[in-house]
Amino acid sequence: MARRVPLFLKRRSYRRRRLRDAARLLPVFGGFFFLLPILWAPEQSPKPDTAPDGVYLFVVWFLLILAAAALAPGLDGGSDDDDSGT
Amino acid sequence: MTAGPDTGMPFNILVLTCVTYVALLFLVAFVAERRAGIGRARWLRSPAVYTLSLSVYCTAWTFYGAVGYAARSGLEFLTIYLGPTLVFIGWWWVLRKLVRIGRKQRVTSIADLISSRFGKSNLLGVIVTLMAVVAMTPYIALQLQSVTQSFGVFASGTPEGWALPNRDATAIWVAAGLALFSILFGTRKLDAKEQHHGVVTAIAVEAVVKLVALLAVGSFVVWGLADGPSDIFRRISQSTLADWQLQPDRWFGLMFVSAAAVISLPRMFHVMVVEGGDEAHLGRASWAFPAYLMLMSLFIIPIAVMGLERMPTGANPDMFVLTLPLHEGQGALAMLAFLGGFSSATSMVIVEAIALATMVSNHVVMPVWLRLRPDVAMTGDVRGVVLMARRVSIIAILALGYGYYRLSGGSAALASIGLIAFVGAAQVLPAMLGGIFWRGASRFGAALGLIVGLTVWAYTLFLPSFGNDGMIPAHVFAHGPFGIGWLRPQALFGVSGMDPLVHAIVWSMVLNASAFALGSIFSFPGPVERMQGAAFVNVFDEDQTGPQGWARGKAEPETLLMMAGRILGEEAALAFFEAEARRQGKAGFLPDATPEFVELLERRLAGSVGAATAHAMISQIVGRAAVTVEELMAVANETAQIMEYSARLEAQQDELTRTARQLREANEKLTQLSIQKDAFLSQISHELRTPMTSIRAFSEILTEGDLPPTMVAQYGRIIHDEAIRLTRLLDDLLDLSVLENGTVQLNLGLANVQTLLDKALAAAGSTRPERSFTILRDLPSENIFVRTDADRLLQVFINLISNARKYCDNPDPELKIAVRQRAGRVSVDFIDNGSGIPKESQAIIFEKFARLSDQSRAGGAGLGLAICREVMANLGGSVSYLPGQGGAAFRATLPLRLDRKVA
Known part of the structure; x- marks a missing residue:
């Protein structure tokens, strides 16, 4: 059933929609960075990898947490308009 | 088990501390319950408490086991935390919807969610419950084991030699204490939306304790034993852990399965959805919980490296968190670590037991009981029965866990049970995600997927975990059942040489999801199923005007009230009915049993006894659900x-x-x-x-x-x-009225414009004959034949010429007549050299009785131009004033050939 949704939105609603897009994208980026060590194949490289790889993973982890914390307040209480429309 | 601690603290003090800690937890729970009871529990519902309660994800298996895991496979242990991190920072995808559905549908457990979504089917509830109990019992046993083991670590060095002979006694005491706690604080309330404040608060406290404990041990390792981070890096690179084996399939598979587990483990679902988080809490937890996980895993590698370096060879790395401080003579720190491990184990067992008991009582005990005594819904004390069922279930589940622990004898097989339980819990994932995102998911598909997933999981992972020749005979491992090679448990369909865990994840999830999808595609859902499907998938649509499942007016409100009273309690039921009656605009306690009301009541009851049971109980009174596909x-x-x-x-x-x-x-x-x-x-x-x-x-x-x-x-x-x-x-x-009515008879014939003008000039000469007019004509251009009514046209010409003679105020009057033919029309202009007609009057000169000058001078009635206009209209043309010609100017246009039709 075709509900009537405005085709274009005001600046604030538009921002909020894009914020949601960012929130949806975040785990995708996170997944990529977490899976990246597979491509490094640490057991085949000659040098010891545990310490640098561990640092890498924790840094990515920390940045993801920061990003999620930055996004979360904007996503709260955004239920005044529904998900339809763009 | 390990080398005895020389400077460890006496075992008695350990027991004393432990008992004190447990007493403290009881006190915390009791106070929280009291404060909530008098309505002063705002902070109990804060996002911080919510986030901390989510930490039941970190069990003793992760508290102790992570170090052992790291000691064996390097950074791979991180996958167990990275998966949940992705799920939580991506909360907008799944968690938010789950929480919203949980709140709207008053979901009591993950089994209830699946059952409610697929048409309030009790069969599905039973399947999920069974699955959860099978997968979680060993997991609970693992917790009991780790507590007993950690006791053992302290006890082994004491002169009494208490630990080994009494290991089972330790386990039974722990199990009994946990059962008591769960029953005391976990079965006070029936409704899913009434938080168990005591439990949640105690768990939050335990979450802090285990985090602090792990951070304390980690800090001691990094700054006490080593010389800070850079020294630790150096030591890591020199240790046996310097390089690590990243197996891509395990890295990805474990991350996936832990991400699945964090939403489908019964205890996680319980604290996340059932114990009443809302979206604001979830938003905070979306980063705070990953942060908690990160802190929990921050020092794992340093502890493992330092343990490997300092502890005697052969020491169990699973106990490094405890034995390393003991070995270094840090008795108090070891005690803290012990409490952390104890907290991890107990909080997991408590929540798991409550979650499982809710499932068992709502989906197994209640349906059976209602089947056996159908009349009891009206007469018996249903509330008491449900609560009793839950208490008995808690005891039964802990007894099962203890029994399992006894049977397995604390074998090494238990250590791997954590991941095996994760894979088992993940089998709910296809049905759950399908249920909340896909309207077409059906009960048949869900049941099929769950059964297939459960079977494959049990066959490829769970049963083989008992060891070769344990539950599955060795020849089946080697050659498959009945010698069918491609059915070998760890090489299904000939996929051998794969890591057994990843092998099980791949096959169970692929077959489960396929069975679910195909079963859904090829089945037709019933009406209740389709209603629930729409309600779940479109949970964010505010204006849901879904159909009502109940027929109008079949139920007596009083009967409904009696039944609700049996489940919700008299007071709560009365309050609910009164509020609803007021909403319907009625006084008193009995609202009309409208379909809306019955639906609302059902949902409220579902919050206590689960959707399937509530549906069954309401149908006993209202009759079968009235709604059909039609x-x-x-x-x-x-x-x-x-x-x-x-x-x-x-x-x-x-x-x-x-x-x-x-x-x-x-x-x-x-x-x-x-x-x-x-x-x-x-x-x-x-x-x-x-x-x-x-x-x-x-x-x-x-x-x-x-x-x-x-x-x-x-x-x-x-x-x-x-x-x-x-x-x-x-x-x-x-004349005018005839012309205006359009009933005028036209005598059409050929006429020469020049002849007509000659006649008109002659006729108009009688008007003010004393004036001599100069007439300017271009005779050749006038020689045009038109087919029209010549007399009428002549009348117009005469009128226009007379007007010029009458009104031209120039002393040397001149009249120019110009005839033009263009595009099948002829125009005749009459232009004099007088002062013309003022602009504001030009619009009205064609009106009747419009006369610009005074009457005497005009000597006419003022109908002339009006008649002209009508005549020309009848002749298919027009007459209009031509402005800007230096005098009064009129143009009459008419078609070259007038057809009768036009007139």
Whole structure:
């Protein structure tokens, strides 16, 4: 059933929609960075990898947490308009 | 088990501390419960408490086991935390919807979610419950084991030699204590939306304890034993852990399965959805919980490296968190670590037991009990029965866990049970995600997927975990059942050489999801299923006007109240009914049993006993769910019709607005016409009265007689003239009315414009014959033949020429006549060299009785131009004023050939 949704939105609603897009994208980026060590194949490289790889993973982890914390307040209480429309 | 600690603290103090800690937890739970009871528990529902309660994800398996895991496989242990991190920072995808559905549908457990989504099917509830109990019992046993083991670590060095002979006693004491706690604080409330404040608060406290413990041990390792981070890096690179084996399949598979587990483990679902998080809490937890996980895993590698470096070879790395501080003589730190491990184990067991007991009581005990004694819903104390069922279930589940622990004898097999349980819990994932995102997911598909997933999991992972020749005979491992090679448990369909865990994840998830999808595609869902499907998938649509599942007016509100009282308790039921009655605008306690109300009541009851049981109980009173597929369709059609109707209404409204505007315009025109008509009548009367007055006056004089004949003749002539004027006026009026009505008879024929102009000039010469006019003509251009009514056209020409003769005020009057032919039309211009007609008057000169100058000078009634206009209209042409010609100028246009049709 075709509900009537405005085709274009005001600046604030538009921002909020894009914020949601960012929130949806975040785990995708996170997944990529977490899976990246597979491509490094640490057991085949000659040098010891545990310490640098561990640092890498924790840094990515920390940045993801920061990003999620930055996004979360904007996503709260955004239920005044529904998900339809763009 | 390990080398005895020389400076460890006495075992008695350990027991004392432990008992004190447990007593403290009981006290915390009790106080929280009390404060909530008097309504002063705002902070209990804060996002911080919510986030901390989520930490039941970190069990003793992760608290102790992570270090051992790291000691064996390097960084791979991180996958167990990275998966959940992705799920939580991506909360907008799944968690938010789960929490919203949980709140709206008053979901009591993950089994209830699946059952409720797929048509309140109790079969699905039973399957999920069974699955959860099978997967979680060993997991609970693992917790008991780790607590006992950690006791053992302290006990082994004491002279009493208490630990080994009494290991089972330790386990049974722990199990009993946990059962007591769970029963005391976990079965006080029945409704899913009433938080168990005591439990949640105690778990939050335990979450802090285990985090602090791990951070303390980690800090001691990094800054106490090593020389800070850079020293630790150096030591890592020199240790046996310097390089690590990243197996891509395990890295990805474990991350996936832990991400799945964090939403589908019964205890996680319980704290995340059932214990009442809302979206704001979830938003905070979306980063705070990953942060908690990160802190929990921050020091794992350093502890593992330092343990490997300092502890004697052969020491169990699973206990490094505890043994390393003991070994270094840090008794207090070891005690803290012990409490951390103890907290991890107990909080997991408590929540798991409550979650499982809710499932068992709602999906196994209650349906059986209702089947056995159908009348009891009305007479018995259902509430008491449910709570008792939950208490007994808690005891049974802990007994199962203890029994399992005894049977397995604390074998090494238990250590791997954590991941095995994760894979088992993940089997719910396809049905759950399908259920909340795909309307087409059906009960048949969900049941099929769950059974297939459970079977494959048990066959490829769970049963083999008991070891070769444990539950599955060795020859089956080697050659497959009945010698069918491609059914070997760890090489299904000939996929051998794969990591057994990843092998099980791949096959169980692929087969589970496929069975679910295909089963859904090839089955047709029942009406309740489709209603629930729509309610779940579209949970964010606020204006849900779904169909009502219950027929109108079949239930007595009083009966419903009695039944609700048995489940919710008398007071709560009365309050609920009164509120609903008030909402319906009724006084008293009994609302009408409208379908809406029955639906609401069902949902409320579902919060206590689960959707399937609530549905069954309501149907006992109301009768079978009245809704059929046809009715669903009817409702959908109705909605579509309403929408179409409103669209039509809108169109009609537009039309009405348009019509109203047209009416308004028409009204204005009519008003103007009415004014014109009045003006016309008064003009007419005036025009008629002037000649009549003189006729009457002169005829009166004549009737008196005695008049010289010359006078008689003169008066007679005046009367005659006036009578002619009257006649002419009446003729004009008649002419005009005939022309206006369009009923005029036209005598069409060929006429030469030049001839007509000659005649018109001759005729018009009688008008003010004293004036000599210069006539400018271009004779060759006038030689045009037109097919028209020559007499009528002549009349127009005469009129226009006479007008010029009458009104041209130039002392040397001139009249220019120009004839042009263009595109099948002929135009004749009459242009004089007078002062013309002022701009503001140009619009009205063609109106009746429009006369610009005074009457005497004109000597006409002012109908001339009006008649001209009508004649030209009848001839298919027009006459208009030509501005800007240096004098009065009129243009008459007419078609070259007039067809009768046009007239």
